[in-house]
Amino acid sequence: MKNPLLDWLFVNMLRLRAIFPFSRRVFQFRTCSCKPLISQMITCTDKEQVFNLIGKNKAILSEKQVECALNILWRFQKQKTSFLKNAECIRDHPQFLTLHSLATSEMEFMNDDTLVNVLYITQQFDINVLSKFSSCLASQHLYFSPLMGKIAGIVHKNLETIEDLRSLSVLMVSISSLISQHFREQLVNKTEHLFDTIDSSQVNVARRIVIFLRNIRYSYYPLLEKCNEVFLSNMNDLDLDSISKILSLYHSLQFHSFEFIKMAKKRLTEMIPLFDHPDGFVKLFVALGPIAGPEEKKQLKSTLLLMSEELTSQQALAVMGAMEEMESRNSHLNKKIASVLCKHLDNYKPVELLKITQAMIFLHFQSKELFVKLRELLRSYLKISFIPSEISVLVYTLSILPSPHLDEVGMSRIEAVLPHCDLNDLNGLATSVLRWIHYDRKYLDNTTGKQLKLLQKLDHYGLQRLQKFNNLNLLWEELKSLKGDWFAESLLEETVATLQRLMDEINYKNVAEIATFISRTNYLSTSLLDRIASVVVQQIEKIHPFVILGIILPFSIMNYDPPQNDEFFRICIQYLNSYLNGLNPLMLVFLGYSLAILGYFPEDLLKAIFNIKFLAKMDSQLEFLCSSLNRRVQLRLMELNRAVCLECPEYQIPWFHDRFCQQQYNKGGTNCVKASVLTPYYHRIDFECILDKRKKALPYGSHSITLGSLPEKHWESNTQITGSRLPPGAERISLEFLDSRAFCRNMPHLKGKSAMQKRQLEILGYRVIQ
Numbered sequence: 001m002k003n004p005l006l007d008w009l010f011v012n013m014l015r016l017r018a019i020f021p022f023s024r025r026v027f028q029f030r031t032c033s034c035k036p037l038i039s040q041m042i043t044c045t046d047k048e049q050v051f052n053l054i055g056k057n058k059a060i061l062s063e064k065q066v067e068c069a070l071n072i073l074w075r076f077q078k079q080k081t082s083f084l085k086n087a088e089c090i091r092d093h094p095q096f097l098t099l100h101s102l103a104t105s106e107m108e109f110m111n112d113d114t115l116v117n118v119l120y121i122t123q124q125f126d127i128n129v130l131s132k133f134s135s136c137l138a139s140q141h142l143y144f145s146p147l148m149g150k151i152a153g154i155v156h157k158n159l160e161t162i163e164d165l166r167s168l169s170v171l172m173v174s175i176s177s178l179i180s181q182h183f184r185e186q187l188v189n190k191t192e193h194l195f196d197t198i199d200s201s202q203v204n205v206a207r208r209i210v211i212f213l214r215n216i217r218y219s220y221y222p223l224l225e226k227c228n229e230v231f232l233s234n235m236n237d238l239d240l241d242s243i244s245k246i247l248s249l250y251h252s253l254q255f256h257s258f259e260f261i262k263m264a265k266k267r268l269t270e271m272i273p274l275f276d277h278p279d280g281f282v283k284l285f286v287a288l289g290p291i292a293g294p295e296e297k298k299q300l301k302s303t304l305l306l307m308s309e310e311l312t313s314q315q316a317l318a319v320m321g322a323m324e325e326m327e328s329r330n331s332h333l334n335k336k337i338a339s340v341l342c343k344h345l346d347n348y349k350p351v352e353l354l355k356i357t358q359a360m361i362f363l364h365f366q367s368k369e370l371f372v373k374l375r376e377l378l379r380s381y382l383k384i385s386f387i388p389s390e391i392s393v394l395v396y397t398l399s400i401l402p403s404p405h406l407d408e409v410g411m412s413r414i415e416a417v418l419p420h421c422d423l424n425d426l427n428g429l430a431t432s433v434l435r436w437i438h439y440d441r442k443y444l445d446n447t448t449g450k451q452l453k454l455l456q457k458l459d460h461y462g463l464q465r466l467q468k469f470n471n472l473n474l475l476w477e478e479l480k481s482l483k484g485d486w487f488a489e490s491l492l493e494e495t496v497a498t499l500q501r502l503m504d505e506i507n508y509k510n511v512a513e514i515a516t517f518i519s520r521t522n523y524l525s526t527s528l529l530d531r532i533a534s535v536v537v538q539q540i541e542k543i544h545p546f547v548i549l550g551i552i553l554p555f556s557i558m559n560y561d562p563p564q565n566d567e568f569f570r571i572c573i574q575y576l577n578s579y580l581n582g583l584n585p586l587m588l589v590f591l592g593y594s595l596a597i598l599g600y601f602p603e604d605l606l607k608a609i610f611n612i613k614f615l616a617k618m619d620s621q622l623e624f625l626c627s628s629l630n631r632r633v634q635l636r637l638m639e640l641n642r643a644v645c646l647e648c649p650e651y652q653i654p655w656f657h658d659r660f661c662q663q664q665y666n667k668g669g670t671n672c673v674k675a676s677v678l679t680p681y682y683h684r685i686d687f688e689c690i691l692d693k694r695k696k697a698l699p700y701g702s703h704s705i706t707l708g709s710l711p712e713k714h715w716e717s718n719t720q721i722t723g724s725r726l727p728p729g730a731e732r733i734s735l736e737f738l739d740s741r742a743f744c745r746n747m748p749h750l751k752g753k754s755a756m757q758k759r760q761l762e763i764l765g766y767r768v769i770q
Helices: 004-019 035-042 047-057 063-079 083-091 094-105 112-125 127-139 146-157 165-175 181-195 203-215 221-233 240-253 258-274 278-291 294-310 313-325 331-343 350-362 368-384 388-400 408-420 423-444 449-468 472-479 485-501 511-521 526-542 545-557 565-577 585-597 603-609 612-622 627-647 658-664 752-763
Strands: 673-678 684-691 731-735 766-769
Touching: 035 047, 035 063, 047 063, 047 094, 063 094, 063 112, 127 146, 127 165, 146 165, 146 181, 165 181, 165 203, 181 203, 181 221, 203 221, 203 240, 221 258, 240 258, 240 278, 258 278, 258 294, 258 612, 278 294, 278 313, 294 331, 313 331, 313 350, 331 368, 350 368, 350 388, 368 388, 368 408, 388 408, 388 423, 408 423, 408 449, 423 449, 423 472, 423 485, 449 485, 472 485, 472 511, 485 511, 485 526, 511 526, 511 545, 526 545, 526 565, 545 565, 545 585, 545 752, 565 585, 565 603, 585 603, 585 612, 585 627, 585 752, 603 627, 612 627, 627 658, 627 752, 752 766
Parallel strands: 731 766
Antiparallel strands: 673 684, 684 731
């Protein structure tokens, strides 16, 4: 029930807090003694006695007496069996409204603890008051203020009794910067529990929940799916602001809903004629550009070109980010936006300068003037910066500019912050130093001892930080985005040792994240993979089907079967079979391919993939992907198709990738040995030769080669690629030279993709020498 007086009280609270500082207040100048009246309140035995005292003394009540009265009323409230009925009785009492008025008038004398306590008790009768107050603090960017901390404490203490998801979602967003991992999980569970109590039209509640998940960097799929259903059911009512915000949130959380993207594209395309001013059009360009078709992209770019001179600094930055995502090659538009960025360069923060630099390099934009100005600005920031993460960003940005060079100032700034850097900061700094060393060696024929000593210090601090971790979740926060040569060469072994030390903490909540990380390292740790398999076998029902791919990936990439491999893969496959209709086509293709590498070909999964309806749906989704991911999906589908045809012919799945492969590959030459040969089904092998029964090489194109004994169906699949069937007793030899990428990083163990190729070449009749 909405109470106008509560809203009035709230507004006045905020006005007073805007006038008086948030931090501390001094009370020793108040002359009235409040103890006698407080003593009388304490002796009251019911709420009417308290209200009588308030009525008689309202002209002289102090802030402490107001707080005491509220505390006692709340104590009586908690003693009642009919909680809600009694709350309404107190809230509607005339003297309670007087108490509200007094609380407002005494606000200037309240310290933070008193104010929060008053708000806390008030919110027991209407949580909306507390949510509004937290929202006001957030709007003033006071996310880390003591008051916000007090509010977080109130929510934590009373979470079980909160039943209003609308108000709770506001509070969650406001306090998201201050909560522990345990509290985070409690909030997520509470939200999931309350979600079904809200109306399906509550778009704002769903959006705040997604914002909260983005703030805590937690892609919790059950909630994201529920929120996505709300957005889909209300798509016709979503405006440009809402759609662009949701798309941005999904991108941050790496949550892919092709159905939402498809509907959003249709809605946004309809809006193109409605915006002819930069304020609205830039937002439309950023939201629609990356998912638009060729004609829409052309229309968007031509319109933007006309208003490019009017763009603000932030609008130009947003446009540049969208153009990078669109892989724009419109040099005229790129030049226009770059000129706007150059004009406003002094207004950008370090992380924004990094985005600009990365976008310019990705788009192959060359501007000596812009790069010179960028370098000067970055160096000036570096001289005065003292925040490790900011220094890491500045140094990294300098290192990716053309002709990178590390001067004395840069090295001194790096050395000054090393003891305070986390693993991400150290990784960014080390990557930059390595880039500088490489440039100096190549172009200046000079590597200073200082650079090498700095790299040694980075190694030292990275190893030291790893050794101090005693909590897997804290370690994961710093590990999840680590990559690059420095990490692989200097920290990987110690990282795996740390993960092994903490592997008892691997559970159903973090198992997919750890598995995905291991798959990126190419480092085979059998103990870690055995632990992952064990957790999955024991707790599969608690794991979301969306993350099964990430769990299978390291086993597939590194060609490893855990001790309970049959049970592990059987459980994963059975679990996936229950969700085949709910998983998007791209994920199913990658799942099928990963299992095929391991020699598993689940029939239900393959039937779900290799049918006309599925392939048409997948084609419709490919248009929304960047070119590199688009090609990767098509390549994996081809490789899965090839694997099924060769290893499971009983499924009678046709080979339909001839045209795709012909577009991708070139053909080899002739003589006794062929280099870079394409086999049927388009495996590429380094060298191929044919030996007759006396083990002598036969020339290609020789009339002595007659039809032989290799399986006819394979060698007739594409007779243009390689020679026809062989004479009796002859055999095809495949000679492959494998580099380090074909093996796990830490041991000579053949990885899954190379092992699958060897297996399939042998099916084709080759004797494979690797």
